[in-house]
Amino acid sequence: MEQILIQGALLSGLYALIALGFTMIFGVGGVLNLAHAGYVMVAGYMFYMATYILGLPLAAGFAIAISVSSGLAVMTYMAWVRRFLYNPVVVFVSTLILALLLEHIMTLAFFRENINVPPIVAGNIQILGYSFSNNLIVALIASWICIAIVLLFVRRTHMGRAMRALAMDRRGAIISGINPDVVNLTTWAISGALAGVAGIFYGSYTFLVPDMWVLPLIMSFAIVVIGGLGSIEGTLVGAHIVGFMETATVLAISDKLRSVPGLVIMIIVLVLRPRGLFGR
Amino acid sequence: MAFLEVKNLEAYYGKAQALKGVSFSVEKGECIGIVGPNGAGKSTLLDSIIGLTHWRGQITFDGVDLHGLPPRKIIKLGIGYAPERGNLFPFMNVKDNLLVGAYLAREKIGENFRAVFEMLSLLDERQKQQAGTLSGGERQMLSLGRAWMSDPRLLLLDEPTLGLAPIIISKIAVTIEDLKNRGATIIIAEQNVSFTAAHAERLYLLERGTLTMGGTPEELKGEEYVRKTYFGI
Numbered sequence: 001m002e003q004i005l006i007q008g009a010l011l012s013g014l015y016a017l018i019a020l021g022f023t024m025i026f027g028v029g030g031v032l033n034l035a036h037a038g039y040v041m042v043a044g045y046m047f048y049m050a051t052y053i054l055g056l057p058l059a060a061g062f063a064i065a066i067s068v069s070s071g072l073a074v075m076t077y078m079a080w081v082r083r084f085l086y087n088p089v090v091v092f093v094s095t096l097i098l099a100l101l102l103e104h105i106m107t108l109a110f111f112r113e114n115i116n117v118p119p120i121v122a123g124n125i126q127i128l129g130y131s132f133s134n135n136l137i138v139a140l141i142a143s144w145i146c147i148a149i150v151l152l153f154v155r156r157t158h159m160g161r162a163m164r165a166l167a168m169d170r171r172g173a174i175i176s177g178i179n180p181d182v183v184n185l186t187t188w189a190i191s192g193a194l195a196g197v198a199g200i201f202y203g204s205y206t207f208l209v210p211d212m213w214v215l216p217l218i219m220s221f222a223i224v225v226i227g228g229l230g231s232i233e234g235t236l237v238g239a240h241i242v243g244f245m246e247t248a249t250v251l252a253i254s255d256k257l258r259s260v261p262g263l264v265i266m267i268i269v270l271v272l273r274p275r276g277l278f279g280r
Numbered sequence: 281m282a283f284l285e286v287k288n289l290e291a292y293y294g295k296a297q298a299l300k301g302v303s304f305s306v307e308k309g310e311c312i313g314i315v316g317p318n319g320a321g322k323s324t325l326l327d328s329i330i331g332l333t334h335w336r337g338q339i340t341f342d343g344v345d346l347h348g349l350p351p352r353k354i355i356k357l358g359i360g361y362a363p364e365r366g367n368l369f370p371f372m373n374v375k376d377n378l379l380v381g382a383y384l385a386r387e388k389i390g391e392n393f394r395a396v397f398e399m400l401s402l403l404d405e406r407q408k409q410q411a412g413t414l415s416g417g418e419r420q421m422l423s424l425g426r427a428w429m430s431d432p433r434l435l436l437l438d439e440p441t442l443g444l445a446p447i448i449i450s451k452i453a454v455t456i457e458d459l460k461n462r463g464a465t466i467i468i469a470e471q472n473v474s475f476t477a478a479h480a481e482r483l484y485l486l487e488r489g490t491l492t493m494g495g496t497p498e499e500l501k502g503e504e505y506v507r508k509t510y511f512g513i
Contacts, residue, residue, distance in 0.1 A: 158383060165369050165380045172367030175330060177355040177384035177430060280371060 002128045004248045010136045012243025013143035014205060018198040018216050019223040019235045020147060021073075021191030027167040027230030028187045031084075031091040035076055037217035038099035039069040039192050043199025044208050045106055048117050058120065066196035072102075073192025077185055085184070099213055106210040115208035120200070139201035146197050147236070150190065154232065163187055167230060218259060219246075222266040228279025237277060241265060281343060283308040283465055284329070284434055289337035291321075291328045298324035299335070300489040306434070311456070311466040313480035313497075315473045315510065321489040322469035323364055326436045329467075330354055330361045341434065356384050360432030364439040366423040370412030374403055377411050377422055381429030388431045396425040399458045417448030424455060434465045441472045449475060473510040477501070485510075 018040055025033045043065040051061035076098060084090040119135035126132075154160035162183045165173040170180065202216065223242050227234025245261035269276060282305035289302040298321040306312050314322050328335045331351040339346040346354055355361075360381075369377050378396060382389045397404035400421045406414065411422060420440055427435060440456070441449045449472075456479050459466060470476040477483060477497035485493040485506065493500060500506045507513045 158379070158386065161372070161376055161380050162383060164372060164376075168369040168371055169367050171332075171363070172369060173380070174332070174351050175355070175361045175363060175367065176380045176426065177352045178380070179350070179352050 003130045004244065004251055006127055006130065006132060007251070008240070008244035008247035010132065010140045011247055012240040013140040013147075014198060014201055015216075015219055015223060015243050016236050016239035017143040017146055017194055018202070019220040019227075019239055020150060020232065021194035021198075022220040023224045023227070023230055023232065023235045024150075024163070024187050024191050024194075026224065027232070028163050029081075029085055029184050031081065031088045033073075033076070033081070033095045033188075033191070034092060034217060035095040035098040035102065036073075036191065036195055037213035037220060038102040039072050039195035040199040040202055040216050041106065041208075041210065041213040042072060042102055043069040043196040044117070044203025044212065045110060047200045048115060048203060048208055052118065062197075062200060065200050066193050069196035069199060070189050070192035073188045073195070074185065077188040081188075082181065082184065099217070103210045103213065110208070110210070112210055117204040117208055119204050135201075135204055139205060142197060142201060146194060150194070151232065153190075159183070159186055215259060219262055222262040225266045225276055226262075226269045228276025231276065231278040231280070234276055234278030281340070282306060283310075283342060284467075285338070285340045286325075286329070287338040289325070289328060289335055289339065291324050291333045291335040293321075293324050293333075298489050299328065301337070302486070302489070302491050304484050304491060304494065306465060306467060308433075308465055309463055310482070311460055311464075311468065311480050313473075313476035313483045314467060314469045314486050315471070315476050315483055316486035318471060320486045322471075322486055323438055324489075325486065326361065326363075326438050326467065326469055329436060330359060352384065355430050355432075358431070358433035359436065360427035360430045360434070361436045362420075362423040362427040362438065362440065364442060366419045368411040368414075368419055368422055368426070371410060373408050373410055374414070374422055375407040377426055378403070378429050381426030383430075385429065385431035389429070392429050392431055395462070396428050399428075399455050400425050415448075417444050417451065420444060420448075420452060421455065424452075428459075432464070434467070435459065437466060437468045439470060440468065441470065441475050453479065473506075477511075 022036045025031065046068045047061045047065035050056045050064040051058060080094060081091050119133060121134040121138045123134045124131045125134055125137060154163060162178045165176065165178060166180055166183050206212065219242055223238035224235055226241055227238030242262035246258050249261050250258050284306040287303045289299050291299040302325060314325060316322055324333060327333045329339055331349055331354045341357055341359060344357055369380060382392060402418060403422060403425050414422060440452050468476050468480060482495065483497055483500050484491050493503065501511060
């Protein structure tokens with residue numbers, strides 16, 4: 001039980017980080033960016049390349065991975081999505097295609113091999129008699145630092161309030177002097193940066209392979225549906241429901257069934273409360 | 281040149297022409313009323329001034345041509361808008377709604393907060409309350425307060441009394457008088473002609489997209505058509 005709680009908390013933090021960027025895009029712009037998990041994958045590779053192939057310091061690896069994923073998100077918005085904000089189906093399909101395109105580019109660059117990324121922080125720690133990797137503990141701390149920064153930003157800054165305003169009433173935001181384009185662009189940049197941090201730790205939590213974006217995408221989707229599309233609080237709760245259920249399934253039944261509980265809960269929520277637990 | 285000058289304004293609401301050659305002007309410190317029935321084009325007129333519609337003609341504010349300017353630039357020039365439905369942010373508290381209103385006037389947040397809370401003390405008491413849980417009258421006051429937070433020199437009020445109980449309307453009336461005493465220039469678009477006549481120095485009658493009459497409230501009351509149709513006398 002203790003192991004499920006601790007391991008579940010660690011995994012949930014990582015999932016929350018991935019799903020947070022996903023839900024922010026939907027909350028502010030009303031579109032689903034399926035390429036989000038593709039940025040997670042690309043960031044994992046960029047960090048690996050910078051740190052372990054080019055031998056750059058860890059800080060440089062972080063900076064490169066986060067800059068690339070954030071830059072990719074900004075480019076996705078500027079070059080394509082901003083023209084189709086009023087057509088969510090086009091954005092849904094085209095960002096899925098972009099994720100597949102990113103997968104093919106990474107396959108060309110790194111081949112379709114599993115790459116084991118050395119942990120960012122080596123070693124293990126004993127908690128309540130169970131062993132946990134320091135890497136996952138650092139991932140959890142980093143995730144929650146990022147989540148706290150985003151929450152503070154959204155609640156305490158003018159731009160954060162502008163994001164919430166645009167999500168709640170677009171016309172009200174415009175007549176308050178807010179430029180929706182700038183707010184959307186900022187949201188995509190932050191979302192991409194969150195995907196970058198998540199990619200760095202997710203890559204070292206599992207391994208790098210070009211199709212590693214699929215599971216985080218499915219989990220993000222389940223999390224935001226459970227929590228309520230566009231709700232930050234719902235995303236944090238949804239991430240913990242999915243993270244704990246997945247950990248319990250892996251430890252008690254089988255690793256092969258890890259994504260099943262999250263999807264089952266998602267279907268139950270869709271049937272009983274289609275808006276999600278915190279949906280408006 | 282007048283503070284706000286509107287000349288031959290034509291605007292469309294969907295495919296229907298909502299405004300047909302509307303012309304009027306507002307002097308600095310003046311309060312004018314645009315009155316008319318539902319669907320006459322009053323909201324489209326205010327939407328056009330703030331930059332929310334595509335229009336033809338000419339609108340100048342303090343000598344600046346507003347044609348082609350996005351709402352944020354028009355707001356920055358000093359026009360504030362309290363729209364008919366409020367367009368508040370329902371899951372934000374009152375204070376955050378007001379802060380969003382100050383998005384382009386951050387250097388004057390403290391000063392404008394004080395002014396809003398002096399005029400609308402209820403908002404001071406409800407700072408932490410979510411806007412979505414406010415009553416209709418309280419929402420109208422918040423909409424007014426949010427518009428004032430943008431530090432406007434011209435305030436556009438769209439149907440400030442729509443659907444409100446008489447006791448709330450009297451509070452809105454006090455606030456409008458307070459705004460006038462602070463030197464605000466105001467355009468009130470209203471169906472409630474009696475209310476508007478009590479506060480505006482000049483009234484314009486807007487019917488089916490055309491300004492059919494204009495003058496002081498007394499002059500309009502002197503017209504039999506207006507007296508019968510809008511004042512019910």
